[in-house]
Amino acid sequence: MSKKQLSILVVDDDQELRALLQRFLGEHGFQVRTAENGVMLDKALEREPPDLIVLDLMMPGEGGLSICRRLRAAGETVPVIMLTAKGDPVDRILGLEMGADDYLAKPFTPRELVARIAAVLRRLDPDRAMGRDELVEIGPFSINFSAMSVARGGQALTLSYREFALLAALARSPGRPLSRAQLIDRAMGRDAEVTDRAIDVQIGRLRKALGDDPQSPRYVRTVWGTGYVLANGSEP
Structure with missing residues (x-):
């Protein structure tokens, strides 16, 4: 901060x-x-x-x-x-x-x-960036933790703070599913009184902001019985 x-x-x-x-x-x-x-x-x-x-x-x-x-x-x-x-x-x-x-x-x-x-x-503190890296690329997305910005194929996207916080939490564990409880902890803080339903709603908003297909998402995927995972879009 x-x-x-x-x-x-x-x-x-x-x-x-x-x-x-x-x-x-x-x-x-x-x-x-x-x-x-x-x-x-x-x-x-x-x-x-x-x-x-x-x-x-x-x-x-x-x-x-x-x-x-x-x-x-x-x-x-x-x-x-x-x-x-x-x-x-x-x-x-x-x-x-x-x-x-x-x-x-x-x-x-x-x-x-x-x-x-x-x-x-x-949670806006850039010192909470992933390790010493400021920029991470996953699939078509370039995620700048310090600037709290996201681009898809070089085109800047507009995300709310909460959408970016969720994306950042997922991006810190690419390819590894996170439970809703883990997302609440990592994106909103352990003291946040947020329900699983609220996380699902925010994931839906994140998918829309990223241009992901809500019916068949390629990037922010649901892992049934576990939670969500950020993928590069190349997996079937």
Whole structure:
């Protein structure tokens, strides 16, 4: 992680919560901006993209799910932590399907949010690259761990943070299947409360981002009874 002050954008319609999180996160070394809705979020992104967005699920007008889906559809890859009003698994799965990178159910303690933010940003650290290699080539894909970028046949691809984290975990074990539990551990951290179903959803998103055939994937393959494996596409 770089030594520059990392910026957080808190998007929530609750003014008191915005003020609380701005003060608390600021005390923990983050540069914090706030927005009360999607319109203000868009203006904030135009001025200066943050390192991470904390996004409330339930807001008047455009809700967090719609905002997250819109950002991902536009190619925005900034990590998003979704705040949900309850711990309903459906809400969590929907949030992940829309492209959120993590979630936190209300009510929560500010210290817990700091821990979640730190866990997500820690996984952006280029020092976690595979050994000393920065660039790995598997099949048609060139994966740059330090730059967190992927190209297929020389054509740059747009992946969300979570999609890249999953691809990186698979790329560190090319040809070797990883279980869903291993993917959760390596891509999201051991403290992540992520279900097997959520991993399956994210794998589907990763396949789409890579241009892999979801009906008969050549690269991100399912190993029944085990998990998933990254292949070079030459195997039958």
